[in-house]
Amino acid sequence: MQTPPTALKFLQIPEEPKRDKILNAAMKEFRYGYKKASTDTIVRDAGISKGLLFFYFGTKQGLYEFLLNYTTNLMRSDYFEMLNLAHRDILEGFWQMSLLKRDICYRYPYIYDFIKSANIHKDDIPAAEIAQNLATQQTAVLAELYAACDTSLFRADIDPQKTFNLIYWAVDAFFDDIDSRIDDWSNENYETFLKELREYLDICKRCFYKD
Amino acid sequence: MQTPPTALKFLQIPEEPKRDKILNAAMKEFRYGYKKASTDTIVRDAGISKGLLFFYFGTKQGLYEFLLNYTTNLMRSDYFEMLNLAHRDILEGFWQMSLLKRDICYRYPYIYDFIKSANIHKDDIPAAEIAQNLATQQTAVLAELYAACDTSLFRADIDPQKTFNLIYWAVDAFFDDIDSRIDDWSNENYETFLKELREYLDICKRCFYKD
DNA sequence: CTCCTTTCTGACTGGTTTGGTCAATGGAAT
DNA sequence: ATTCCATTGACCAAACCAGTCAGAAAGGAG
Numbered sequence: 001m002q003t004p005p006t007a008l009k010f011l012q013i014p015e016e017p018k019r020d021k022i023l024n025a026a027m028k029e030f031r032y033g034y035k036k037a038s039t040d041t042i043v044r045d046a047g048i049s050k051g052l053l054f055f056y057f058g059t060k061q062g063l064y065e066f067l068l069n070y071t072t073n074l075m076r077s078d079y080f081e082m083l084n085l086a087h088r089d090i091l092e093g094f095w096q097m098s099l100l101k102r103d104i105c106y107r108y109p110y111i112y113d114f115i116k117s118a119n120i121h122k123d124d125i126p127a128a129e130i131a132q133n134l135a136t137q138q139t140a141v142l143a144e145l146y147a148a149c150d151t152s153l154f155r156a157d158i159d160p161q162k163t164f165n166l167i168y169w170a171v172d173a174f175f176d177d178i179d180s181r182i183d184d185w186s187n188e189n190y191e192t193f194l195k196e197l198r199e200y201l202d203i204c205k206r207c208f209y210k211d
Numbered sequence: 212m213q214t215p216p217t218a219l220k221f222l223q224i225p226e227e228p229k230r231d232k233i234l235n236a237a238m239k240e241f242r243y244g245y246k247k248a249s250t251d252t253i254v255r256d257a258g259i260s261k262g263l264l265f266f267y268f269g270t271k272q273g274l275y276e277f278l279l280n281y282t283t284n285l286m287r288s289d290y291f292e293m294l295n296l297a298h299r300d301i302l303e304g305f306w307q308m309s310l311l312k313r314d315i316c317y318r319y320p321y322i323y324d325f326i327k328s329a330n331i332h333k334d335d336i337p338a339a340e341i342a343q344n345l346a347t348q349q350t351a352v353l354a355e356l357y358a359a360c361d362t363s364l365f366r367a368d369i370d371p372q373k374t375f376n377l378i379y380w381a382v383d384a385f386f387d388d389i390d391s392r393i394d395d396w397s398n399e400n401y402e403t404f405l406k407e408l409r410e411y412l413d414i415c416k417r418c419f420y421k422d
Numbered sequence: 423c424t425c426c427t428t429t430c431t432g433a434c435t436g437g438t439t440t441g442g443t444c445a446a447t448g449g450a451a452t
Numbered sequence: 453a454t455t456c457c458a459t460t461g462a463c464c465a466a467a468c469c470a471g472t473c474a475g476a477a478a479g480g481a482g
Contacts, residue, residue: 031243032242032243032244032247033243036243036247155417155418157417158414158417158418159410159414162410162411162414163414165384165385165388166381166411166414166415169380169381169384169385169388170377170380170381172384173376173380173383173384174376174380177376177380199370199373200373200377203369203370203373203374203377204377206366206368206369207366207369207418207419208418
């Protein structure tokens, strides 16, 4: 039997934790580009043998392409959900988005680093088209979110696009901040996350919104 | 003569552009950790021969330690200047800080990536204490900036520390944003940078300040 | 238990890359 | 002409690389 074009064998693994451990090890190692990543490091991190990784994915490139597709699809479905949830009140939209993002980061801690690297190292990586799709998708979603946003809720004396950016940046930076402050998502930390996020969004509402 | 403990030979290079080209090549390659960086890539990027790099720095580790010290000192002196300039009006402080930061990024485009990586890969790198110093320094400066900040200028109904964070994050994210949008610091781009930054800070003033 | 299939291992390979060396070169100054 | 030192790049042994493969488990069927 030939090496399968898709990672069929990998998808047939019954235990989800094992799959995720491999995916996480790969995302972590591919964080800084395709070439610099070592399959030896990945298998050590994932706790599997070298042979098994190649049994699943055939080649290093096969693994990378699978990973790119997997994360792209994950993001795509999440973006859809985000757009569905998006209230015309953008603060509520960002609140929902943050909850979603936390769920993803909890399961795949390196997914955002990985995706970012795919956008940066476009030359270095195979299957650059997939990465390109992902990139255009991301900016498109932001544009759609802004289009769906009821900017008439904003104060009249400030530029709506810039205000939108400020809120988005605040949420994004808060995420990085809490991420660097905690080292696990215990219940206690999750409570803190929710509470502080709510507080920051409240400040935004009080300062950027009318009345 | 033995390999000098400090990079004396390097500091004796008369031409500053040549020195900066080497430093930039090294920062760029060390961006993703010490081990993953290749001296071959650095010399190719810097446009010098392999032998010369080792003539200057002795070892890869010597180069890395020099780089860490160099950037640490650069940041330190800039932080001092920042604290001196810091008006009690924090918006004015961040305005000055941004001008300073632009100057640094213009000269050393990868310096912030490099420093960040030194903080993240604490285990992987030699001379971890230097990186540690830098990290504590950075947070200390932020704390000092906040201490110097006249929070009575802020609206009374919002938490001053969180407001301070929001402004800091806004400036920081705007920097990333403009950095991804432009590919050189032409006069035109510099004008855009100044104009937009002023606009964002104006929004902050209007929304977060009293009256 | 035997037989068969599938999952999984890790020592191994040939080729590449690594940090670091060193004899030779070039050019400036005396 | 001689001295001096910055500069070169071919070269080295050691490490590391992606990928292989013979066979060990593990499981299911009879």
